[in-house]
Amino acid sequence: MRAAVEAVAQARPRGRRWTDILERPVFLASVLISPAVIFIGALVAAPLGLAVWLSFTNATAGSLSGKYVGLHNFRTEWSNPQFKDAVWHTFLFTVFSQVVVLLVAGLLAHALLKDFRGKWLLRFLILLPWAAPLPLSLMGWKWIFDPSYSILDWTLVHLHISGPLTAPHFLATAKWAMASVIAVHAWRIIPFAVVIFLAGLASIPREVDDAAAIDGATGFRKFASVTLPLQLPIATVALLFGIVFTATDMAVVYILTQGGPPPSFSTEMVTTWSYKTGVESGSLGPGAAISLALLPVLAVVSIGMLLFAKRTEVT
Amino acid sequence: MNAAALREKGLAYLIVGPFALVLAFPFYVMVITAFKNGTEFYDSTATPYWFKHGPTWENVRFLFHNTPYTTWLKNTAIIGIAVVGITLVLAVPAGYALARLAGRVGQSLGVGIFLTYLVPPTLLFLPLYWVINTLHQQDTLLSLILVYPSFTVPFSTWLLMGFFKTIPQELEDAAQIDGASRLKTLVRVVFPISLPGILTVVIFSFSLVLNEFVYAFTFISSTGHRTLSTGVYTDLIRGDLPQWGAIMVAALIPSIPLALLYNAFLDRFIAGFTGGAFR
Numbered sequence: 001m002r003a004a005v006e007a008v009a010q011a012r013p014r015g016r017r018w019t020d021i022l023e024r025p026v027f028l029a030s031v032l033i034s035p036a037v038i039f040i041g042a043l044v045a046a047p048l049g050l051a052v053w054l055s056f057t058n059a060t061a062g063s064l065s066g067k068y069v070g071l072h073n074f075r076t077e078w079s080n081p082q083f084k085d086a087v088w089h090t091f092l093f094t095v096f097s098q099v100v101v102l103l104v105a106g107l108l109a110h111a112l113l114k115d116f117r118g119k120w121l122l123r124f125l126i127l128l129p130w131a132a133p134l135p136l137s138l139m140g141w142k143w144i145f146d147p148s149y150s151i152l153d154w155t156l157v158h159l160h161i162s163g164p165l166t167a168p169h170f171l172a173t174a175k176w177a178m179a180s181v182i183a184v185h186a187w188r189i190i191p192f193a194v195v196i197f198l199a200g201l202a203s204i205p206r207e208v209d210d211a212a213a214i215d216g217a218t219g220f221r222k223f224a225s226v227t228l229p230l231q232l233p234i235a236t237v238a239l240l241f242g243i244v245f246t247a248t249d250m251a252v253v254y255i256l257t258q259g260g261p262p263p264s265f266s267t268e269m270v271t272t273w274s275y276k277t278g279v280e281s282g283s284l285g286p287g288a289a290i291s292l293a294l295l296p297v298l299a300v301v302s303i304g305m306l307l308f309a310k311r312t313e314v315t
Numbered sequence: 316m317n318a319a320a321l322r323e324k325g326l327a328y329l330i331v332g333p334f335a336l337v338l339a340f341p342f343y344v345m346v347i348t349a350f351k352n353g354t355e356f357y358d359s360t361a362t363p364y365w366f367k368h369g370p371t372w373e374n375v376r377f378l379f380h381n382t383p384y385t386t387w388l389k390n391t392a393i394i395g396i397a398v399v400g401i402t403l404v405l406a407v408p409a410g411y412a413l414a415r416l417a418g419r420v421g422q423s424l425g426v427g428i429f430l431t432y433l434v435p436p437t438l439l440f441l442p443l444y445w446v447i448n449t450l451h452q453q454d455t456l457l458s459l460i461l462v463y464p465s466f467t468v469p470f471s472t473w474l475l476m477g478f479f480k481t482i483p484q485e486l487e488d489a490a491q492i493d494g495a496s497r498l499k500t501l502v503r504v505v506f507p508i509s510l511p512g513i514l515t516v517v518i519f520s521f522s523l524v525l526n527e528f529v530y531a532f533t534f535i536s537s538t539g540h541r542t543l544s545t546g547v548y549t550d551l552i553r554g555d556l557p558q559w560g561a562i563m564v565a566a567l568i569p570s571i572p573l574a575l576l577y578n579a580f581l582d583r584f585i586a587g588f589t590g591g592a593f594r
Contacts, residue, residue: 108334111326122332125339127577129338140345275437275529298438
């Protein structure tokens with residue numbers, strides 16, 4: 001078929017030159033691709049470079065053209081306990097929420113593989129946290145955690161689990177605030193992981209199941225030695241996305257706690273600390289230096305994604 | 316039906332049911348709160364799970380008459396439409412070319428473009444804030460229209476690349492044998508049958524715009540230029556006495572239609588995230 005097309009193209013009488021050039025796949029491809037590539041270069045690659053450059057300057061929101069100060073910003077932040085705390089909090093936030101996500105999503109995806117009445121409704125309910133716009137659904141959480149009239153506290157008090165005066169202040173005490181942002185972020189990512197898991201499970205051929213059944217593998221054995229290994233690659237993809245989404249999130253943490261509560265600032269993350277330094281205090285240079293702490297996460301996840309892309313190309 | 320199968324189904328309900336209720340719980344609270352009488356919010360004898368004095372439209376009325384909500388709706392719509400337009404113009408041709416014309420290089424370039432989607436706004440907002448300030452575009456809708464395609468274009472290009480690969484090549488070959496040029500084939504044959512893919516990109520881009528918080532929070536400083544994603548938080552929550560009922564109405568109005576659309580197009584989004592490897 002291809003050859004025939006080429007032959008027809010060859011035989012066609014020569015027209016104007018520019019239309020001829022457009023018939024060449026490589027040329028046409030570059031014409032079609034380059035606007036997108038140039039745009040992405042200008043709005044992602046260039047700002048990334050600019051972030052690195054800014055981190056070596058003392059630029060402020062007031063005086064945009066800062067002076068080169070070498071490693072000064074990095075040295076300052078490196079010895080700043082607030083920065084170290086932010087890195088540690090980001091680590092905890094990411095690890096704990098992702099552990100919850102993987103466990104719950106794995107369980108849900110397996111249960112959702114079976115057909116049962118009302119499944120579409122349950123699937124829709126499960127998907128809601130991911131499908132609704134996050135900055136808006138966080139308004140619901142803000143109200144659920146409200147210090148004076150939290151529905152959670154009301155429930156705890158009415159079930160006599162806690163007294164009216166000892167009910168937890170979710171966003172106002174150090175430990176509860178961290179637990180709350182972890183829970184809310186897990187809540188947000190679980191649906192995403194569920195649908196990715198489901199796609200992965202659906203791709204496992206039926207024959208594998210049958211073969212396992214013939215070999216007498218059932219229940220947990222089958223899960224551990226057949227389903228799990230086959231599901232591992234797709235679980236990794238969900239995890240890689242989850243890590244990026246969580247470590248680089250600012251909406252959940254900022255809207256719920258603004259990095260607080262004071263004085264411990266137990267939910268101050270790399271993102272909120274970079275925002276406070278760069279925008280609220282106007283120190284663009286140091287702010288950019290802080291945000292670069294996210295680069296290693298991005299690098300690791302990108303490499304993971306590339307390995308996965310390679311693997312699926314081969315198989 | 317045998318007992319084992321029945322037990323399996325029961326187990327599925329037992330696992331999925333409670334989790335579905337927990338995950339949807341905040342939305343239930345939002346709906347109840349949206350139609351609750353203002354006096355019940357701080358009344359400890361009223362159950363937060365239901366109405367004491369019956370549902371009311373008062374919060375909806377308050378939202379539309381006493382807050383700048385309609386302005387934020389309008390701003391969000393303007394930005395959304397502009398961003399969707401830019402995204403389609405850039406991503407449709409690129410996605411097509413990567414799938415069809417560029418061969419193996421196209422696959423690698425596609426993966427490269429997709430990886431840029433992972434670069435988060437929290438890493439780019441300070442340099443872009445610097446750029447926006449230098450261009451004197453701070454506090455304008457234009458600043459967001461310019462910056463938002465930086466995450467809609469990479470993902471949409473990747474999504475469309477996968478989509479175009481599913482369209483049979485023979486269709487185009489036939490058009491070309493009939494004497495149509497490649498460009499004409501693209502406009503007359505390929506784009507019309509790509510409508511579902513393009514629709515997916517429209518919904519996804521709109522959803523990303525509504526989800527974006529960092530840029531909107533950093534670039535926009537006046538109430539009149541805010542979008543839904545920041546206006547509700549900065550102007551309704553951070554005010555002196557939050558009007559929780561109105562805030563929930565504000566959050567639910569865009570969330571419900573978007574959630575329904577998202578659900579309808581779910582399979583395509585999954586194919587996008589998994590690179591079509593699990594279709």
